[in-house]
Amino acid sequence: MNVNPRMGIYKCFACGAGGDAIKFVQEYERVGFVEALRLVAAKAGIAIPENLSFGDKGDADKTALAAQANQIALQVYVETLPKSQQAIEYLKSRGLTGETAKQFQIGFAPENPDLILQRAQSKKIPVAAFVEAGILGESMGRVFDRFGGRLIFPIFNLSGRVIGFGGRIMPGKEGAKYVNTPESPLYQKSLPLDDGRVAVTSGLKGGEAVIVEGYMDLVSLWQAGIHNAVAVCGTALTKEHAQMLGRFARKVYLFFDGDTAGRNAVRRSLEPLLAQGVEARVPVLPESEDPDSFVRRNSAGAVQSLFTSADDLPAFWVRDRGKSVESLSPEEKDSMLREAAKVLAHNPSADVREEHLQHLRRRLGLKPESVKPQPRSFVSGQVSRMSSIKSAVPGSGLGLFVSGSNISVAPEALREWKLLQMLLAYPNVAGPVVEEVKLEWFSDPRPRELFDHAVALSLEKGDVSLAELNERIPESLRDGLAALELPEGDAPERVRRESLDYVLAMEKSYWQNRKREAKTVEEIQEIQKCIQALNLRR
Template sequence: MIQADEVRTAADIVKIVGDYVKLRKAGANFMGLCPFHQEKTPSFAVHPTKQIFHCFGCGVGGDVFKFVMMIENLSFPEALRRVAEKAGVPIRETFRDETMDADARERTLLQKIHEAAAKFYAAQLGGTAEGRAARAYLADRGLSDEIVGRFLIGYAPSDGQALTRRLQEAGFETEILVKSGLVLRDAEGKRAFDRFRRRVIFPIARESGKVVAFGGRALGDDQPKYLNSPETPIYTKSRVLYHLDRAGPPIRKLDYAILVEGYMDCIAVASAGIENVVATCGTSLTESQTRLLARYSRRVVVNYDPDSAGVAATERSLSLLLEQGFEAKVLALPGGLDPDSFIRRQGAEAYRERLAGAPTYLDYLTERAAAEHDLERPEGKIAAANALLPYLAKVPNAMLRAEHANRVAERFRLDERLLREELRRAGGEGRREIRLQADAAATKVTPAERQLLRAFMESEELADEFLAPLLESGDCQGLATEGIFRRLLVARREGETIELSRLEAQLSPEEQRILYESAFWSGEPPDREEVLACLRALRRRRAEREREKLQLEIQAAEKEKDQARLAKLLEAKAKLAKELAHLRGL
């Protein structure tokens, strides 16, 4: 696929991956925390020369297209176009049409509908009498024209078919408009009308900045007060955080995120010059959303509403954040105020001061438990400690759990040893630090196999000379690398260029892991003499396996007193011993 090769060549995988993962130079490679599984120690590597990535923890790997497909949940054609945009490579329209399957074409249409709708709503806000009334409402909430424009805030008119007509006039079929969630049908299925009516509209974008949904805040007494887009092929609410498209870089730079509940809270904080803020918007924090945040930082300040619902949401979020290895603080604003109300009443500087003094999750929960229980009574101290144990048990790191338990014991004047014992029970017996140990369960691959893989991938001459004899000899039979060697041989016989991205499609996940780990081995690729040494090592390994098998057969023959068979087996063993001595250079 010439167009794909052109984009792959132009793309800088370090730069593109760096948009999602904080990378640091480590020798010839770049390392960071894997965005595809939870870890505390970086095991995610990017090879700038080979333009590939691999995680030595969970085993995923691939080229720049594979990374974008996984991180953005895209099809290959969609990932190719996304990478092309980032690399500045124009994609031919014929190529777009050829590579799009039906689902991809539908998602593209839905994306265009949302882009058109965002422009329509924005125009309605400032260009109509009804919209100007909505603009006055926003001004009363302290939103300047600059903020309204930056957040693409719009207005859905009370005319129940205004958007429907505009989109139909633009050439969109009613069926796809209904799929977008922006247009509904009446009970008889005959009349199409707008989902959002007489509402201030807040566009919701993915990390890429593409609008995929909307939230609407009612003007007047219309119910519900807040209305969000339904889930569609381009929008899953549990996988999107409001404002992350703009907040991502500031979060990475400052190394922490502020988590609020709604659009207005998020906009208020950002308007105060604090850009590292995101909102969940109509849903409890989800594991997918924590994974989004983890691409930028694992430090979070939770600033939900201080009412009973907000406190419950804070506690649920803390539980999930701790389980995912985040460092969490809690900002509970005084006077029962949400972030938007607090900033409008007391100003941005007062909010900054509160933010700087936000307590850790442990201090926040400890003081809440202390306020709710009588610490002068033994039963009260125990109840307060028990309220904290489920949160402590979520902390992945064992030493950190123990340290936090000691602090709780000191605060409530309890026996540290007994509290730690209760913590072990709360977390389950034998609880271990959450860490993927892919290598422990992975198939053993010898250095000789890895070096041969590197040699055959780097040198077509060495592959042509040694691949076929290796497979014909049977020296790699039964090894985890056998399938990879066979795929390499097929590629050479069919005249293909040996590239990781082309090889992996026909390999198992385990074979892909082995292939990418081998590609990350440091040092110069093996030369001809080193290849010969590796081949001898494989032959020696096969001979040793055969010797073990012969020994078992000899024992069976001795037990059965089968002298004729025993003589043949001993002769074969002696011959094999000579071969092994030769291979060992004895």
């Protein structure tokens, strides 16, 4: 994703999403415009009137009310925990302290929803908001708490907002072991990583993360001093999870159960992680252990040692076969290499893919050569997209578009985009050079229109504000503007010289095209004089 602070916009060329800071918060936090505006304003220390609204509220109101409902429910659950002796005893039996319960805001849901309903009435929040948020349910005219009688683990997003809950059944009760918030205006199972809020503020910025499956795994690790862990909230690791982790961590430990199901979960998690260029490691647990049980039964040193000696991918693949290398047949080794190549194809680095394969070959006792990783297009079934376009103008060496933008440009139009790039990056230097540029010199309508808008804005305001330019141009031009790589720090003389070269090349190309279309000898001769004059200016 490309973020342009100078323009105040973002653009994801993979999915097409884009907009300004408010739009980003709307999409990322899954809130309406007014709520997003409040979040951005709070970051900037700006007060927003409580009664602020814009037109038809609709879904924005639903999301805001669901957020308030979640917060009320969390308060009720946290306040109820100390009153439930059974819940307190259960937490103690799992070795959890009061400090840990406070850190994760663990709570307990009362059997009936009366307290939540009372709080809702006092805050003027409709019952429908709690139903929409997945907290309360309705059946035959009766309202009930979906988590009633359960130990509550709140689920937070990265900004610290509670977006859902996981409820664990108490010992001796019947029912599903865990009940999670259903899909709601705030909660999608593919998006949150509990507890990303804690992990990012305390550990992920160090470049490493630990992924676990369950709430108790996460809490036990935190209590043992491992504060860079996140949980997938009872679902498989998704592409969205991996993308979020890739923003903060370059090495990820897949710390799942030691049984077959845990190893299967590791295999399913590899492709989305490798696609982010993340290094994956697998701590090896005994078959009968899960992260929570291992942490509770072993010292902090033993837990740390588990991560220090974690398997890399080749070691995991060999161990996962459940057989010694000596007992593997040539066909089994060949199958392992091909399966590994298919998984590694998701990693964007050819060097990393090849290194892992050669390491696997050495572990299998094979010569370090031959089987190459499948090209990335093998996985998607598509030809790899062009990541960027470089200028074809001799001596430039500057990138034209940001990586991943996939903007197609004809060779003859490259100089037009480059001139636009110079004007937007260095308006004070390139501006005087482009004053005599005529729009008919452009062969590509996209840079022509952008150039026209930029010059008009400069004449009106005396400067080219990228944010204002983005606002005034048609929607069809915004991808091209967002994709431009805007360099910084070039010497003014170089900028002026290159800008002039682009202008002269565009004018010469224009006259050469006119010459090819000329009908009379006189017209050709006049055009040739113009071209010769341009050559002298060089």
